[in-house]
Amino acid sequence: MALSTTDMTSGIDSEAALGSPNRSRISQNLKLRLPALGSGRKVKETEEDWPNLGHPDEMLLQGDEAEDNKNLGVMEMESIAQRLAGDGELHKLLTHEKMRNEVHKSNYEKLKAEFLKLSHENRALCSEVAKLETKNSVQEDAIQSVRISSSASIQKLRDQMKALLVQIPSEAEHIDLEAKLASQMEAKWRSHLQEICEETEALKLSVQNLLTENLGLKTALHHLGDESGKVLDECHLKYSKQVQNLQSLNKTLDSNRGPELDKLRIEATKLNQENLKLRSKVQFLETNLEDSVATIRHKDIANARIITERSKSESLSSGKIRKLDAEKMELENSLKKSQNELTKAKLATQDHITEINLLKNELNSLKNQLLEKENSQLLILNQLKVNIAKERSSLQTEIDSLTKRVKHWKSEQVKKSTEMESLKQDMEKLSRQQDESMNTQKAHFAAQVGQMESRLMELSAVNKSLQRQLRAKEVSTGTSCEHNEEFEAKLKAWTSERSILEENLERCRQENSILTQKHKEMVVNNQSCTQQVNDLKCQIAQFQNEAAQANSRRKMEKMEPHSEMEKAKRPLDPPETKIPKKEDVRENSTQTEDAMLLKDDQLKTQLQELEAKHKLFQLELFSRPNKPKDTML
DSSP states (O other): OOOOHHHHHHHHHHHHHHSOHHHHHHHHHHHHHHHHHHTTOOOOOOGGGGGGTSOHHHHHHHHHHHHHTHHHHHHHHHHHHHHHTTOHHHHHHHHHHHHHHHHHHHHHHHHHHHHHHHHHHHHHHHHHHHHHHHHHHHHHHHHHHHHHHHHHHHHHHHHHHHHHHHHSOOHHHHHHHHHHHHHHHHHHHHHHHHHHHHHHHHHHHHHHHHHHHHHHHHHHHHHHHHHHHHHHHHHHHHHHHHHHHHHHHHHHHHHHHHHHHHHHHHHHHHHHHHHHHHHHHHHHHHHHHHHHHHHHHHHHHHHHHHHHTTTTOHHHHHHHHHHHHHHHHHTHHHHHHHHHHHHHHHHHHHHHHHHHHHHHHHHHHHHHHHHHHHHHHHHHHHHHHHHHHHHHHHHHHHHHHHHHHHHHHHHHHHHHHHHHHHHHHHHHHHHHHHHHHHHHHHHHHHHHHHHHHHHHHHHHHHHHHHHHHHHHHHHHHHHHHHHHHHHHHHHHHHHHHHHHHHHHHHHHHHHHHHHHHHHHHHHHHHHHHHHHHHHHHHHHHHHHHHHHHHHHHHHHHHHHHHHHHHHHHTTTSOGGGHHHHHHHHHHHHHHHHHHHHHHHHHHHHHHHHHHHHHHHHHHHHHHHHHHHHHHHO
């Protein structure tokens, strides 16, 4: 059995404790050289390796003696390795130590995670303390700004109070103001009365002028009425002569258009007969289609059975193919166009076959490239495996050094945990002190804000009482003048609005009567128009349904024979051309669909022409009986 470097070093330590001092020196030299030999490296003793090897004083002495005993160390190492190869107890000890190392690793990781959590919490607490300090400073600044602003506002209110007290008039001034206002109001009323008197005189003059104008207009109306009566009599005579001439012309036109109407009626009867014939043909085609669909379904079932049992019943399939050929001869007239399309499709399938061959060649080349890539990747994997084996041997040496460091870290971790507990206690004390200080500051600030609000309320109440006193005094002086002016203005506005509203009511009544008459006429016209439109829509819908049914039947007739012919031809074709046949069928179906769409467009155009002729005929029928009535009117 091959032993690792850690196993060898632990075995050497056990024998060095039991043997002579020379053996202890040799074992220590072997400890230095075994990791390098296990990893396939040369022994290099540098100053960087000293911290991981133990006490430096001992290593200096051992390095001097190691130069003298190189050959002896190599020989004894080989003998010791042979002895330790079959030692079971040593292997048990090594496995036990490995398990302990793993346990220590897991404990170390847990402690490290806890340490990181505690450090993160410490940072978070520090950040919170800083935030609280900033908030406290901001609140103190706000309190100071509020104090300054409130003091300034209080001073402004005091100044306003002083100004208002100065503006309040005395009793003598109040009497003088009343006398001035009374004199001003008397002057205004006198001027207003003079203006009203002048307006009344002007209105009287205008009324007299309007009466004279009214008399003149009435006389003019009488003259115009006489003249208009004369003009109406003349117009009646003229238009009566014209009406007689038009009646005579209408009679001649009726005599001339009679044969044309007879022709149109004959054409309408012919069209109806042709329509009946077409419907009978459509019914016959529907019956044939149903029979052909049933036969096609039976044939499809038979063909499916033939395809599944092709290896057993070749003789039966040949007989059925002959029957299908006989049926094909009957349908040649309808399938000539489809055969031409099949030839085009075959040419297209040949092109597709060439493209498929090219694609197959490309696939083969791609497969070869993939195989080459897989081989190269396998070589790379083998190289990686060799490198991994080498790195494992080097990692085992590093694990031994890490175990020593883990012990050192554990001792430091215990110290740090004690320090963290002390820091937590200090932080809790600080947080309590800050909370107490913040609560006291908040209470003090709330008390100050309440005092300021109470002062502001008192000042606002005093200001409102002063404003009310001023308004009451102003209202007592100016209400008597303002009420009279407002009353007169309102009377004038009400009279003008009343006259305007009466005129608007009369206009609205006249317009309403006119609109009701027009509405009745429109309702009658709408009813007649809706009846005509509904009749036309029903006729158009019938024609469209018939055309759609005919188109769908023709499509079914042309699509189903193609499927029958292709199913009949599939067993005869060689197995190599099966894939192109499917593509041929798809292309044939697309081409036949294009042809059918063209035919559908042609039929639609014909239908539209017939509908236009039918509409013209109906319009003539509707308009013709109404002409004599118009002439009579």
